[in-house]
Amino acid sequence: MEFVISHLVKNYGSKQVLKDVDFVFEEGKIYGLLGRNGSGKTTFFNCVNGDIDYNSGSFYFRENKDSEVKTELLPQDIGYLVSTPTVPEFMTGREFLKFFLEVHEDIKPDKTIDEYFDYMVVPEDDRDRLLKDYSHGTKNKMQMLLNIIASPKLMLLDEPLTSLDVIIAEEMKNVIRNQKQGKITIFSTHLLDVAVDLCDEIVLLHNGRLEPIDKSNLGDAAFKDKIINALRDADND
Amino acid sequence: MIKEYKNILFKVIHLRSIIGYNSLVFALKKTPVIGSLIPDKLYSTTFLKVIYWIFHVIAEVFKLFIGKIFGLGMIYLAAFLLSDQYIEHDLGQGMSQKMIYGSLGLFFFLAYAFCGILIRVPYFICTTEKEYLVFMLRMDAKKLNDTLILYDLAKLFVGYVITGLFALLTGAPFWLWLGIPFLAVLIKFIGIGIQILGFKIKAGLHKSFKVSAIAYLVRLAVVLLVVPFFIVFVSNGYFVPLHWLLIITGLTVIAGIWGYLEFRRSGTNLHRRALHDNINRTEAKASRHDQYDNTKSFKKIKAKGTVKGDKKGFEYLNALFVKRHWTMLCMKPVVFTIIVAAVMLLLSGEFIYGYYSRFGAENCWNMVISNIINFFTFRGFDYALLSSETDSAFEFFRYVAQFHLLALMIPLSISDNSFKNTQAMFINCDNSLMTFSFFKQRDKIIKLFDIRLKQLIKINLGPVISLGLFADLILFVTGGQSYPGEYLVTILVGLMLSILTSVTWLSLYYLFQPFATSVVAKSGAYRITSIIIYSVAAIIVWVPLVSYILAPVLLVFTAAYVFFMRNRVYKLAPKTWKIKA
Numbered sequence: 001m002e003f004v005i006s007h008l009v010k011n012y013g014s015k016q017v018l019k020d021v022d023f024v025f026e027e028g029k030i031y032g033l034l035g036r037n038g039s040g041k042t043t044f045f046n047c048v049n050g051d052i053d054y055n056s057g058s059f060y061f062r063e064n065k066d067s068e069v070k071t072e073l074l075p076q077d078i079g080y081l082v083s084t085p086t087v088p089e090f091m092t093g094r095e096f097l098k099f100f101l102e103v104h105e106d107i108k109p110d111k112t113i114d115e116y117f118d119y120m121v122v123p124e125d126d127r128d129r130l131l132k133d134y135s136h137g138t139k140n141k142m143q144m145l146l147n148i149i150a151s152p153k154l155m156l157l158d159e160p161l162t163s164l165d166v167i168i169a170e171e172m173k174n175v176i177r178n179q180k181q182g183k184i185t186i187f188s189t190h191l192l193d194v195a196v197d198l199c200d201e202i203v204l205l206h207n208g209r210l211e212p213i214d215k216s217n218l219g220d221a222a223f224k225d226k227i228i229n230a231l232r233d234a235d236n237d
Numbered sequence: 238m239i240k241e242y243k244n245i246l247f248k249v250i251h252l253r254s255i256i257g258y259n260s261l262v263f264a265l266k267k268t269p270v271i272g273s274l275i276p277d278k279l280y281s282t283t284f285l286k287v288i289y290w291i292f293h294v295i296a297e298v299f300k301l302f303i304g305k306i307f308g309l310g311m312i313y314l315a316a317f318l319l320s321d322q323y324i325e326h327d328l329g330q331g332m333s334q335k336m337i338y339g340s341l342g343l344f345f346f347l348a349y350a351f352c353g354i355l356i357r358v359p360y361f362i363c364t365t366e367k368e369y370l371v372f373m374l375r376m377d378a379k380k381l382n383d384t385l386i387l388y389d390l391a392k393l394f395v396g397y398v399i400t401g402l403f404a405l406l407t408g409a410p411f412w413l414w415l416g417i418p419f420l421a422v423l424i425k426f427i428g429i430g431i432q433i434l435g436f437k438i439k440a441g442l443h444k445s446f447k448v449s450a451i452a453y454l455v456r457l458a459v460v461l462l463v464v465p466f467f468i469v470f471v472s473n474g475y476f477v478p479l480h481w482l483l484i485i486t487g488l489t490v491i492a493g494i495w496g497y498l499e500f501r502r503s504g505t506n507l508h509r510r511a512l513h514d515n516i517n518r519t520e521a522k523a524s525r526h527d528q529y530d531n532t533k534s535f536k537k538i539k540a541k542g543t544v545k546g547d548k549k550g551f552e553y554l555n556a557l558f559v560k561r562h563w564t565m566l567c568m569k570p571v572v573f574t575i576i577v578a579a580v581m582l583l584l585s586g587e588f589i590y591g592y593y594s595r596f597g598a599e600n601c602w603n604m605v606i607s608n609i610i611n612f613f614t615f616r617g618f619d620y621a622l623l624s625s626e627t628d629s630a631f632e633f634f635r636y637v638a639q640f641h642l643l644a645l646m647i648p649l650s651i652s653d654n655s656f657k658n659t660q661a662m663f664i665n666c667d668n669s670l671m672t673f674s675f676f677k678q679r680d681k682i683i684k685l686f687d688i689r690l691k692q693l694i695k696i697n698l699g700p701v702i703s704l705g706l707f708a709d710l711i712l713f714v715t716g717g718q719s720y721p722g723e724y725l726v727t728i729l730v731g732l733m734l735s736i737l738t739s740v741t742w743l744s745l746y747y748l749f750q751p752f753a754t755s756v757v758a759k760s761g762a763y764r765i766t767s768i769i770i771y772s773v774a775a776i777i778v779w780v781p782l783v784s785y786i787l788a789p790v791l792l793v794f795t796a797a798y799v800f801f802m803r804n805r806v807y808k809l810a811p812k813t814w815k816i817k818a
Contacts, residue, residue, distance in 0.1 A: 013277070050815070075674040075675075075677040075678055076675060077674070080672055080673075082672050086672060087669045088554075088666045088669050088670060089665055090538045090558060090561040091554075092543075095543065095553075099550065102550040102553065103550045103681065104675060150674070150675065
């Protein structure tokens, strides 16, 4: 399965944020979407998720690059983790999970609610507290958990590790790695180290376009310099 | 020192001008229809900024005089007119008109100024520009306050001197013209000194410097109580002898000097803390027009209990939502119902008392009970009416209850809490769930919409039934129903109107989703549609229609309207009901 973005354009007034985004994402990979602050990462996700209208372009799934059949992107195909997790604060974690499982009649849960909490390492004493009293990290875990249960084809992770402590960040990274099979994961960040550590592919969003970065030397110092220079160049364009 | 004050003053006025100009452009950009036509460039257009600056200076000059003309000008005028009357009616105790003028003028001014310092000493309120200058730009709080106080006092002095010139022409004594500006400045210093003393005491007790709202209300009540006393005192031809006034003036001067010394002695830390504890966010937000937000008040979630029974999915979500937001969602309708019930109780008491005074204790109850039986068997009882109950007022109310039931929309719009319900739905529930894909699926959206609509109708049942019963009581008291079933039809009409209100607010929320990160409705289309609906409703309210025709018409219309709106939500909400990015 591939997720295709074809000539996506998004303007805010006279400002062109996404100029001509044209890219193919492949199943089973985590894509690190790197870009500077304000480069349009969240706008890109909001367009894909249907939260904002875009000026032109299209998205669809296809089996492979030779496939003629285009499958429409439906809301249930997308899982979206926003950087500042928002959860219904009037519910407890357990109530929220119960509600979520009930409205997803098509999902046959393979775990009990507590087993799901255990999987995401949600502390036991948090499970029956209102979500409004959860820490940022635990709210993030809840958001992630629901997206794991829903098992969408496309996961959009908008800087999900921002402001998490090291332990929770590591736990989240492991979950993201474990969940990558059978889906396409696009992980946005402005932190190069996180992208290098977690992602199979690196994509730069600069100058309103997506550009793949050669991954052959992923991880060495020269590679990092190359990305930094690419982003600097983009800024000077 | 003067140069430093001048620099600070220019910075303040410049900042005020920037804040004012940017707020104006911001408000224009948020205005429906024309807002989208206004370019961002307007924020940096020098020419328009200069124009705004000129208007700002004109406004400053205008403010310099306006308060003085309406305040001191009225005092001089009253003193002039009354002194004339005192002479005419020989109430002057041998004083010349000039002396009476001066005596009354001084008396009024002292009362006015002391009332003024009781209700308004704004120097330690942290306005937007003070907040920026002190807490963001690190300006010395005392120097800023000193500058603003001296600037205000200078404006006060000049304004009073100029206003007094007109008073001189009407015969005011020279000492009054010259004395009042000095006295005004000293009285201001008394107010400032008292506030500083209060802060010092609070600092000693480790208490917040926040100006107490209760203390303010007490002071306001004192002023409101004192004012009638002055009016009665003066209108009866009395006046305080001049020598007493001069003694009070002397004491005021001493107190004013004390206030000035307190003001001079106060340190930077005291000023900074006073400003910090009195940041006036309401003013800052009001000046930014629709920036005002009360999201915090929606965050008061009560973690009480859970939902029992077999509710599942969206039913479960809604039940939990209502349970944990009960006070926020239901308090207003409940209070409204109680008030209507209390009024009905009073009316019933009055009604029964009428029977009691006419028929005596025993027969009174017989009459009341027989009429209640008539009420339930849908029969009239005009033979039992008291004479007073056939007068024109009763006829009027009866006419309203029979032909203007659409007017129930007015009290219903007061009791209806649907808009606030949608605000709470968004900020505490949908805002977060909208990030999940299942929440945006058409069938799920309409499922939750139906549940919520029923919920809103249920919440509004109390006010609707109480208002229906109120209209029934009017019918009952003024001769009973004019056709069988009128009592029930009246309640039915109220119910239909309430359903219309609920479905309107809920549909608008789903079709326009006007909220961003706060509960302020930002969508221009939402506002315009609301205004159109309100305008149509305001016209319809006045249409006379007898209830037995109105009820079936309304029944059909409500059914069609609910069907139509539900259909629109089903078709459009997957695209419209989303987070505003």
